Amino acid sequence: xxxxxxxxxxxxxxxxxxxxxxxxxxxxxxxxxxxxxxxxxxxxxxxxxxxxxxxxxxxxxxxxxxxxxxxxxxxxxxxxxxxxxxxxxxxxxxxxxxxxxxxxxxxxxxxxxxxxxxxxxxxxxxxxxxxxxxxxxxxxxxxxxxxxxxxxxxxxxxxxxxxxxxxxxxxxxxxxxxxxxxxxxxxxxxxxxxxxxxxxxxxxxxxxx
Amino acid sequence: xxxxxxxxxxxxxxxxxxxxxxxxxxxxxxxxxxxxxxxxxxxxxxxxxxxxxxxxxxxxxxxxxxxxxxxxxxxxxxxxxxxxxxxxxxxxxxxxxxxxxxxxxxxxxxxxxxxxxxxxxxxxxxxxxxxxxxxxxxxxxxxxxxxxxxxxxxxxxxxxxxxxxxxxxxxxxxxxxxxxxxxxxxxxxxxxxxxxxxxxxxxxxxxxx
Numbered sequence: 001x002x003x004x005x006x007x008x009x010x011x012x013x014x015x016x017x018x019x020x021x022x023x024x025x026x027x028x029x030x031x032x033x034x035x036x037x038x039x040x041x042x043x044x045x046x047x048x049x050x051x052x053x054x055x056x057x058x059x060x061x062x063x064x065x066x067x068x069x070x071x072x073x074x075x076x077x078x079x080x081x082x083x084x085x086x087x088x089x090x091x092x093x094x095x096x097x098x099x100x101x102x103x104x105x106x107x108x109x110x111x112x113x114x115x116x117x118x119x120x121x122x123x124x125x126x127x128x129x130x131x132x133x134x135x136x137x138x139x140x141x142x143x144x145x146x147x148x149x150x151x152x153x154x155x156x157x158x159x160x161x162x163x164x165x166x167x168x169x170x171x172x173x174x175x176x177x178x179x180x181x182x183x184x185x186x187x188x189x190x191x192x193x194x195x196x197x198x199x200x201x202x203x204x205x206x207x208x209x
Numbered sequence: 210x211x212x213x214x215x216x217x218x219x220x221x222x223x224x225x226x227x228x229x230x231x232x233x234x235x236x237x238x239x240x241x242x243x244x245x246x247x248x249x250x251x252x253x254x255x256x257x258x259x260x261x262x263x264x265x266x267x268x269x270x271x272x273x274x275x276x277x278x279x280x281x282x283x284x285x286x287x288x289x290x291x292x293x294x295x296x297x298x299x300x301x302x303x304x305x306x307x308x309x310x311x312x313x314x315x316x317x318x319x320x321x322x323x324x325x326x327x328x329x330x331x332x333x334x335x336x337x338x339x340x341x342x343x344x345x346x347x348x349x350x351x352x353x354x355x356x357x358x359x360x361x362x363x364x365x366x367x368x369x370x371x372x373x374x375x376x377x378x379x380x381x382x383x384x385x386x387x388x389x390x391x392x393x394x395x396x397x398x399x400x401x402x403x404x405x406x407x408x409x410x411x412x413x414x415x416x417x418x
Contacts (some may be wrong), residue, residue: 002214003213003241003347003350003351005211005215006214006215006218006245006346006347006350007241007245007347007350009215010221010245010248010343010346010347011248013248013250015250031213031407032216032408034407034411035407036215036216036219038405038407038410039219039220039222039381040342041222041223041224041245041345041357041394043357044396044401044402045394045401045402045404046395046402047395047404047405047410049410050410050411050412050416051410051411051412052413052414052415052416053411053412053413053414054301054414055413055414056414057395059414070327070328073327073328074322074324074327075326077322077327078322082227082322086324091255091325097394101333104416110402113283113286113287113291115283115295115298115300115401115402116300116359116360117359118279118282118283118286118360119266119279119282119283119359119360119361119363119364120359120361120363120364122334123359125334125335126334126338126341126379126380127333129335129338129339129342130338130339130341130342130345132335132339133249133339133342133343134219134342134346136339137215137343137346138212138215138219138221140218141212141216142212146217148250148252148330150252150325150326150328150329150365151325151327151328152328152329153328154328156330161414161415162415162416162417163416167416170315170335171335173358185250185254187253187254187324188254192253193254193319193324194257195254195256196247196256198240198243198244198247201243201256201258201260202243202259202260202262203259203260203261203262204261204262204264205261205262205263205264205265205268205370206261206314206370206371207259207261207370207371207372207373207376208371
Protein backbone atom coordinates (compact mmCIF):
# COMPACT_ATOMS: atom_id res chain seq x y z
CA UNK A 1 0.00 0.00 0.00
CA UNK A 2 0.98 3.60 -0.07
CA UNK A 3 2.28 4.52 3.36
CA UNK A 4 0.93 8.03 2.69
CA UNK A 5 -2.61 6.69 2.91
CA UNK A 6 -2.07 5.35 6.41
CA UNK A 7 -0.36 8.50 7.63
CA UNK A 8 -3.23 10.52 6.22
CA UNK A 9 -5.79 8.50 8.19
CA UNK A 10 -3.68 8.79 11.36
CA UNK A 11 -3.49 12.57 10.91
CA UNK A 12 -7.18 13.07 10.06
CA UNK A 13 -8.50 10.95 12.95
CA UNK A 14 -10.27 13.09 15.55
CA UNK A 15 -12.02 12.50 18.85
CA UNK A 16 -15.50 13.51 17.77
CA UNK A 17 -18.18 15.13 19.92
CA UNK A 18 -20.16 17.73 17.94
CA UNK A 19 -19.93 16.47 14.36
CA UNK A 20 -22.13 13.36 14.38
CA UNK A 21 -24.78 13.67 11.69
CA UNK A 22 -27.40 11.27 13.13
CA UNK A 23 -27.43 9.30 9.88
CA UNK A 24 -27.67 5.53 10.32
CA UNK A 25 -24.55 3.40 9.99
CA UNK A 26 -24.49 0.73 7.29
CA UNK A 27 -24.18 -2.78 8.80
CA UNK A 28 -21.59 -3.89 6.24
CA UNK A 29 -19.38 -0.93 7.10
CA UNK A 30 -19.86 -1.57 10.82
CA UNK A 31 -18.77 -5.18 10.31
CA UNK A 32 -15.58 -4.05 8.57
CA UNK A 33 -14.79 -1.61 11.36
CA UNK A 34 -15.36 -4.23 14.07
CA UNK A 35 -13.33 -6.72 12.04
CA UNK A 36 -10.42 -4.27 12.08
CA UNK A 37 -10.68 -4.01 15.87
CA UNK A 38 -10.79 -7.79 16.16
CA UNK A 39 -7.61 -8.12 14.05
CA UNK A 40 -5.56 -6.34 16.73
CA UNK A 41 -2.63 -8.08 18.39
CA UNK A 42 -3.23 -9.44 21.89
CA UNK A 43 -1.08 -10.83 24.65
CA UNK A 44 -0.94 -14.62 24.36
CA UNK A 45 -3.43 -14.31 21.45
CA UNK A 46 -6.05 -13.96 24.20
CA UNK A 47 -8.30 -11.57 22.24
CA UNK A 48 -9.82 -10.39 25.52
CA UNK A 49 -12.09 -7.73 24.03
CA UNK A 50 -15.83 -7.67 23.36
CA UNK A 51 -18.05 -5.06 21.74
CA UNK A 52 -21.52 -4.27 23.06
CA UNK A 53 -23.39 -2.27 20.43
CA UNK A 54 -25.87 0.09 22.04
CA UNK A 55 -28.61 1.66 19.91
CA UNK A 56 -31.50 1.74 22.39
CA UNK A 57 -32.36 5.41 22.99
CA UNK A 58 -33.37 4.73 26.61
CA UNK A 59 -29.99 3.18 27.44
CA UNK A 60 -28.20 6.03 25.77
CA UNK A 61 -30.25 8.62 27.60
CA UNK A 62 -29.44 6.97 30.94
CA UNK A 63 -25.75 6.87 30.08
CA UNK A 64 -25.78 10.50 28.99
CA UNK A 65 -27.39 11.59 32.27
CA UNK A 66 -24.67 9.75 34.17
CA UNK A 67 -21.97 11.35 32.03
CA UNK A 68 -23.40 14.80 32.64
CA UNK A 69 -23.38 14.19 36.39
CA UNK A 70 -19.72 13.13 36.18
CA UNK A 71 -19.00 16.19 34.11
CA UNK A 72 -20.38 18.35 36.92
CA UNK A 73 -18.24 16.47 39.47
CA UNK A 74 -15.13 17.13 37.41
CA UNK A 75 -16.04 20.78 36.78
CA UNK A 76 -16.45 21.35 40.51
CA UNK A 77 -12.85 20.19 41.07
CA UNK A 78 -11.41 22.89 38.79
CA UNK A 79 -10.15 26.37 39.60
CA UNK A 80 -12.35 29.17 38.22
CA UNK A 81 -10.34 29.90 35.06
CA UNK A 82 -10.10 26.25 34.04
CA UNK A 83 -13.75 25.74 34.88
CA UNK A 84 -14.68 28.55 32.50
CA UNK A 85 -12.53 26.98 29.76
CA UNK A 86 -14.06 23.57 30.40
CA UNK A 87 -17.56 25.01 30.03
CA UNK A 88 -16.90 25.57 26.31
CA UNK A 89 -15.83 21.97 25.70
CA UNK A 90 -18.20 19.22 24.61
CA UNK A 91 -17.36 15.81 26.02
CA UNK A 92 -19.78 13.47 24.25
CA UNK A 93 -22.03 12.80 21.29
CA UNK A 94 -23.83 9.86 22.87
CA UNK A 95 -27.28 10.46 21.43
CA UNK A 96 -26.34 12.05 18.10
CA UNK A 97 -23.97 9.26 17.00
CA UNK A 98 -25.38 6.25 15.14
CA UNK A 99 -24.56 3.95 18.04
CA UNK A 100 -22.46 3.44 21.14
CA UNK A 101 -19.82 0.72 21.25
CA UNK A 102 -18.94 -0.42 24.75
CA UNK A 103 -15.54 -2.07 24.51
CA UNK A 104 -14.84 -4.46 27.35
CA UNK A 105 -11.92 -6.43 28.76
CA UNK A 106 -12.32 -9.96 30.10
CA UNK A 107 -9.23 -10.86 32.17
CA UNK A 108 -10.32 -14.52 32.33
CA UNK A 109 -10.17 -14.95 28.55
CA UNK A 110 -7.38 -17.37 27.70
CA UNK A 111 -7.36 -19.13 31.06
CA UNK A 112 -5.30 -18.51 34.18
CA UNK A 113 -1.87 -18.56 32.49
CA UNK A 114 -1.96 -16.24 29.50
CA UNK A 115 1.38 -16.26 27.68
CA UNK A 116 3.02 -12.88 28.29
CA UNK A 117 0.83 -11.80 31.21
CA UNK A 118 2.49 -13.55 34.18
CA UNK A 119 4.70 -10.54 34.94
CA UNK A 120 2.44 -7.75 33.65
CA UNK A 121 -1.17 -8.42 34.37
CA UNK A 122 -2.29 -5.20 32.66
CA UNK A 123 -1.04 -6.52 29.31
CA UNK A 124 -4.55 -7.84 28.60
CA UNK A 125 -5.97 -4.38 29.17
CA UNK A 126 -3.34 -3.02 26.79
CA UNK A 127 -4.47 -5.47 24.09
CA UNK A 128 -8.01 -4.16 24.37
CA UNK A 129 -6.77 -0.64 23.71
CA UNK A 130 -4.92 -1.78 20.58
CA UNK A 131 -8.25 -3.07 19.28
CA UNK A 132 -9.81 0.32 19.98
CA UNK A 133 -7.18 2.13 17.94
CA UNK A 134 -7.68 -0.26 15.02
CA UNK A 135 -11.41 0.47 15.21
CA UNK A 136 -10.77 4.21 15.35
CA UNK A 137 -8.53 4.27 12.29
CA UNK A 138 -10.81 1.99 10.28
CA UNK A 139 -13.77 4.22 11.11
CA UNK A 140 -11.79 7.30 10.07
CA UNK A 141 -10.84 5.68 6.76
CA UNK A 142 -14.54 4.86 6.20
CA UNK A 143 -15.45 8.52 6.67
CA UNK A 144 -16.99 7.93 10.10
CA UNK A 145 -16.27 9.56 13.42
CA UNK A 146 -15.39 8.07 16.80
CA UNK A 147 -15.59 9.82 20.16
CA UNK A 148 -14.23 8.12 23.28
CA UNK A 149 -16.28 9.06 26.34
CA UNK A 150 -14.55 8.51 29.67
CA UNK A 151 -16.73 10.54 32.04
CA UNK A 152 -18.33 7.52 33.71
CA UNK A 153 -17.94 5.16 36.62
CA UNK A 154 -17.06 1.67 35.47
CA UNK A 155 -19.58 0.12 37.83
CA UNK A 156 -22.41 2.21 36.38
CA UNK A 157 -21.62 1.29 32.78
CA UNK A 158 -21.08 -2.37 33.67
CA UNK A 159 -24.54 -2.50 35.24
CA UNK A 160 -26.09 -0.55 32.36
CA UNK A 161 -25.10 -3.12 29.72
CA UNK A 162 -25.14 -6.17 31.98
CA UNK A 163 -21.45 -7.03 32.13
CA UNK A 164 -20.66 -10.17 34.15
CA UNK A 165 -18.53 -9.86 37.27
CA UNK A 166 -14.90 -9.39 36.36
CA UNK A 167 -15.51 -8.03 32.86
CA UNK A 168 -14.40 -4.42 32.78
CA UNK A 169 -15.68 -1.64 30.51
CA UNK A 170 -12.71 0.09 28.86
CA UNK A 171 -14.51 2.61 26.66
CA UNK A 172 -17.81 3.95 25.45
CA UNK A 173 -17.16 4.87 21.84
CA UNK A 174 -19.65 7.08 20.01
CA UNK A 175 -19.53 5.85 16.40
CA UNK A 176 -21.26 6.99 13.28
CA UNK A 177 -21.42 9.18 10.19
CA UNK A 178 -20.22 12.76 10.64
CA UNK A 179 -20.68 16.02 8.82
CA UNK A 180 -16.87 16.31 8.77
CA UNK A 181 -13.82 16.11 11.00
CA UNK A 182 -12.16 19.08 12.66
CA UNK A 183 -8.62 19.81 11.49
CA UNK A 184 -7.41 20.59 15.01
CA UNK A 185 -8.29 18.56 18.12
CA UNK A 186 -11.07 20.19 20.16
CA UNK A 187 -8.89 20.60 23.25
CA UNK A 188 -6.30 22.51 21.22
CA UNK A 189 -8.93 24.66 19.49
CA UNK A 190 -10.48 25.57 22.81
CA UNK A 191 -7.14 26.41 24.39
CA UNK A 192 -7.28 23.57 26.89
CA UNK A 193 -3.90 22.04 26.12
CA UNK A 194 -1.24 22.29 23.40
CA UNK A 195 0.42 19.59 21.36
CA UNK A 196 3.78 18.48 22.77
CA UNK A 197 6.66 18.50 20.30
CA UNK A 198 7.67 14.98 19.27
CA UNK A 199 11.32 15.66 20.10
CA UNK A 200 10.38 16.12 23.76
CA UNK A 201 8.94 12.62 23.80
CA UNK A 202 11.95 10.86 22.28
CA UNK A 203 14.91 9.78 24.42
CA UNK A 204 18.06 7.91 23.54
CA UNK A 205 19.31 4.92 25.53
CA UNK A 206 18.00 6.28 28.84
CA UNK A 207 15.25 8.64 29.99
CA UNK A 208 17.44 11.66 30.57
CA UNK A 209 19.03 11.69 27.13
CA UNK B 210 -7.49 7.26 0.78
CA UNK B 211 -8.52 3.78 -0.21
CA UNK B 212 -9.91 2.05 2.85
CA UNK B 213 -8.55 -1.19 1.36
CA UNK B 214 -5.01 0.04 2.04
CA UNK B 215 -5.65 0.47 5.74
CA UNK B 216 -7.40 -2.88 6.07
CA UNK B 217 -4.47 -4.50 4.29
CA UNK B 218 -1.99 -3.04 6.79
CA UNK B 219 -4.19 -4.11 9.72
CA UNK B 220 -4.36 -7.65 8.32
CA UNK B 221 -0.63 -7.93 7.50
CA UNK B 222 0.58 -6.61 10.87
CA UNK B 223 2.27 -9.33 12.92
CA UNK B 224 3.93 -9.59 16.32
CA UNK B 225 7.45 -10.32 15.11
CA UNK B 226 10.06 -12.43 16.88
CA UNK B 227 12.11 -14.45 14.39
CA UNK B 228 11.99 -12.35 11.23
CA UNK B 229 14.18 -9.35 12.09
CA UNK B 230 16.91 -8.99 9.49
CA UNK B 231 19.46 -7.04 11.59
CA UNK B 232 19.61 -4.31 8.92
CA UNK B 233 19.80 -0.78 10.29
CA UNK B 234 16.71 1.39 10.40
CA UNK B 235 16.70 4.64 8.46
CA UNK B 236 16.31 7.66 10.78
CA UNK B 237 13.81 9.38 8.50
CA UNK B 238 11.59 6.31 8.53
CA UNK B 239 11.95 6.01 12.30
CA UNK B 240 10.84 9.63 12.67
CA UNK B 241 7.74 8.98 10.60
CA UNK B 242 6.86 5.93 12.68
CA UNK B 243 7.35 7.79 15.97
CA UNK B 244 5.37 10.71 14.56
CA UNK B 245 2.48 8.33 13.89
CA UNK B 246 2.62 7.16 17.51
CA UNK B 247 2.70 10.74 18.72
CA UNK B 248 -0.42 11.58 16.67
CA UNK B 249 -2.54 9.21 18.75
CA UNK B 250 -5.53 10.50 20.69
CA UNK B 251 -5.04 10.93 24.42
CA UNK B 252 -7.28 11.59 27.37
CA UNK B 253 -7.44 15.34 28.02
CA UNK B 254 -4.87 15.75 25.23
CA UNK B 255 -2.32 14.73 27.89
CA UNK B 256 0.02 12.90 25.45
CA UNK B 257 1.41 10.92 28.40
CA UNK B 258 3.75 8.69 26.36
CA UNK B 259 7.51 8.80 25.83
CA UNK B 260 9.78 6.67 23.69
CA UNK B 261 13.21 5.57 24.88
CA UNK B 262 15.17 4.28 21.89
CA UNK B 263 17.62 1.58 22.93
CA UNK B 264 20.42 0.59 20.57
CA UNK B 265 23.23 -0.12 23.04
CA UNK B 266 24.09 -3.84 22.73
CA UNK B 267 24.98 -4.08 26.42
CA UNK B 268 21.57 -2.77 27.52
CA UNK B 269 19.83 -5.09 25.13
CA UNK B 270 21.84 -8.08 26.33
CA UNK B 271 20.92 -7.32 29.94
CA UNK B 272 17.27 -6.99 29.03
CA UNK B 273 17.34 -10.23 27.07
CA UNK B 274 18.84 -12.11 30.03
CA UNK B 275 16.08 -10.79 32.24
CA UNK B 276 13.44 -11.79 29.69
CA UNK B 277 14.87 -15.30 29.47
CA UNK B 278 14.73 -15.65 33.25
CA UNK B 279 11.07 -14.55 33.19
CA UNK B 280 10.42 -17.01 30.40
CA UNK B 281 11.73 -19.80 32.62
CA UNK B 282 9.49 -18.60 35.48
CA UNK B 283 6.46 -18.72 33.24
CA UNK B 284 7.40 -22.10 31.73
CA UNK B 285 7.70 -23.59 35.22
CA UNK B 286 4.08 -22.58 35.93
CA UNK B 287 2.72 -24.62 33.01
CA UNK B 288 1.46 -28.20 32.88
CA UNK B 289 3.72 -30.57 30.91
CA UNK B 290 1.81 -30.47 27.61
CA UNK B 291 1.59 -26.68 27.52
CA UNK B 292 5.22 -26.41 28.58
CA UNK B 293 6.22 -28.55 25.60
CA UNK B 294 4.16 -26.34 23.28
CA UNK B 295 5.65 -23.19 24.79
CA UNK B 296 9.17 -24.52 24.19
CA UNK B 297 8.63 -24.14 20.43
CA UNK B 298 7.56 -20.49 20.70
CA UNK B 299 9.94 -17.57 20.41
CA UNK B 300 9.05 -14.60 22.59
CA UNK B 301 11.52 -11.93 21.54
CA UNK B 302 13.88 -10.55 18.91
CA UNK B 303 15.60 -8.09 21.25
CA UNK B 304 19.09 -8.32 19.79
CA UNK B 305 18.25 -9.03 16.15
CA UNK B 306 15.92 -6.03 15.72
CA UNK B 307 17.38 -2.66 14.72
CA UNK B 308 16.43 -1.16 18.07
CA UNK B 309 14.25 -1.42 21.11
CA UNK B 310 11.59 1.19 21.81
CA UNK B 311 10.60 1.42 25.46
CA UNK B 312 7.20 3.08 25.54
CA UNK B 313 6.40 4.70 28.86
CA UNK B 314 3.43 6.27 30.61
CA UNK B 315 3.76 9.36 32.81
CA UNK B 316 0.62 9.73 34.94
CA UNK B 317 1.68 13.22 36.03
CA UNK B 318 1.65 14.59 32.47
CA UNK B 319 -1.11 17.16 32.18
CA UNK B 320 -1.25 17.99 35.87
CA UNK B 321 -3.41 16.64 38.66
CA UNK B 322 -6.78 17.13 36.92
CA UNK B 323 -6.58 15.61 33.46
CA UNK B 324 -9.86 16.11 31.58
CA UNK B 325 -11.50 12.68 31.27
CA UNK B 326 -9.41 10.91 33.90
CA UNK B 327 -11.16 11.87 37.14
CA UNK B 328 -13.40 8.79 37.08
CA UNK B 329 -11.10 6.40 35.20
CA UNK B 330 -7.51 6.85 36.19
CA UNK B 331 -6.32 4.15 33.78
CA UNK B 332 -7.46 6.27 30.82
CA UNK B 333 -3.92 7.69 30.57
CA UNK B 334 -2.52 4.21 30.30
CA UNK B 335 -5.06 3.50 27.57
CA UNK B 336 -3.86 6.54 25.61
CA UNK B 337 -0.31 5.19 25.67
CA UNK B 338 -1.53 1.95 24.13
CA UNK B 339 -3.27 3.83 21.32
CA UNK B 340 0.09 5.39 20.48
CA UNK B 341 1.64 1.93 20.37
CA UNK B 342 -0.92 0.69 17.86
CA UNK B 343 -0.34 3.73 15.64
CA UNK B 344 3.38 2.97 15.76
CA UNK B 345 2.76 -0.68 14.96
CA UNK B 346 0.61 0.03 11.91
CA UNK B 347 2.95 2.72 10.59
CA UNK B 348 5.90 0.34 10.93
CA UNK B 349 3.97 -2.37 9.09
CA UNK B 350 3.12 0.02 6.27
CA UNK B 351 6.82 0.94 6.06
CA UNK B 352 7.74 -2.73 5.62
CA UNK B 353 9.15 -3.00 9.15
CA UNK B 354 8.34 -5.41 11.92
CA UNK B 355 7.34 -4.81 15.54
CA UNK B 356 7.44 -7.34 18.36
CA UNK B 357 5.97 -6.47 21.77
CA UNK B 358 7.94 -8.14 24.55
CA UNK B 359 6.09 -8.44 27.88
CA UNK B 360 8.20 -11.01 29.74
CA UNK B 361 9.72 -8.51 32.15
CA UNK B 362 9.23 -6.93 35.55
CA UNK B 363 8.38 -3.26 35.27
CA UNK B 364 10.83 -2.35 38.02
CA UNK B 365 13.71 -4.03 36.19
CA UNK B 366 13.03 -2.25 32.91
CA UNK B 367 12.45 1.08 34.66
CA UNK B 368 15.86 0.80 36.33
CA UNK B 369 17.52 -0.36 33.10
CA UNK B 370 16.58 2.76 31.16
CA UNK B 371 16.53 5.16 34.10
CA UNK B 372 12.83 5.98 34.35
CA UNK B 373 11.97 8.53 37.05
CA UNK B 374 9.74 7.44 39.92
CA UNK B 375 6.13 7.24 38.80
CA UNK B 376 6.88 6.78 35.10
CA UNK B 377 5.77 3.31 34.10
CA UNK B 378 7.15 1.19 31.24
CA UNK B 379 4.24 -0.06 29.13
CA UNK B 380 6.12 -1.98 26.42
CA UNK B 381 9.45 -2.97 25.01
CA UNK B 382 8.94 -2.96 21.27
CA UNK B 383 11.50 -4.65 19.04
CA UNK B 384 11.48 -2.57 15.84
CA UNK B 385 13.31 -2.90 12.58
CA UNK B 386 13.56 -4.26 9.06
CA UNK B 387 12.38 -7.83 8.58
CA UNK B 388 12.91 -10.54 6.01
CA UNK B 389 9.12 -10.77 5.76
CA UNK B 390 5.99 -11.13 7.87
CA UNK B 391 4.30 -14.42 8.69
CA UNK B 392 0.80 -14.82 7.26
CA UNK B 393 -0.51 -16.46 10.43
CA UNK B 394 0.24 -15.26 13.98
CA UNK B 395 2.97 -17.36 15.64
CA UNK B 396 0.70 -18.52 18.45
CA UNK B 397 -1.82 -19.87 15.93
CA UNK B 398 0.87 -21.53 13.79
CA UNK B 399 2.31 -23.24 16.85
CA UNK B 400 -1.08 -24.44 18.05
CA UNK B 401 -1.03 -22.30 21.18
CA UNK B 402 -4.39 -20.61 20.71
CA UNK B 403 -6.97 -20.17 17.94
CA UNK B 404 -8.57 -17.04 16.57
CA UNK B 405 -11.95 -16.30 18.12
CA UNK B 406 -14.77 -15.68 15.61
CA UNK B 407 -15.76 -12.01 15.48
CA UNK B 408 -19.44 -12.87 15.99
CA UNK B 409 -18.62 -14.23 19.46
CA UNK B 410 -17.19 -10.84 20.41
CA UNK B 411 -20.15 -8.76 19.26
CA UNK B 412 -23.18 -8.24 21.50
CA UNK B 413 -26.32 -6.18 21.03
CA UNK B 414 -27.64 -3.78 23.67
CA UNK B 415 -26.42 -5.94 26.56
CA UNK B 416 -23.70 -8.51 27.16
CA UNK B 417 -25.93 -11.58 26.94
CA UNK B 418 -27.40 -10.75 23.52
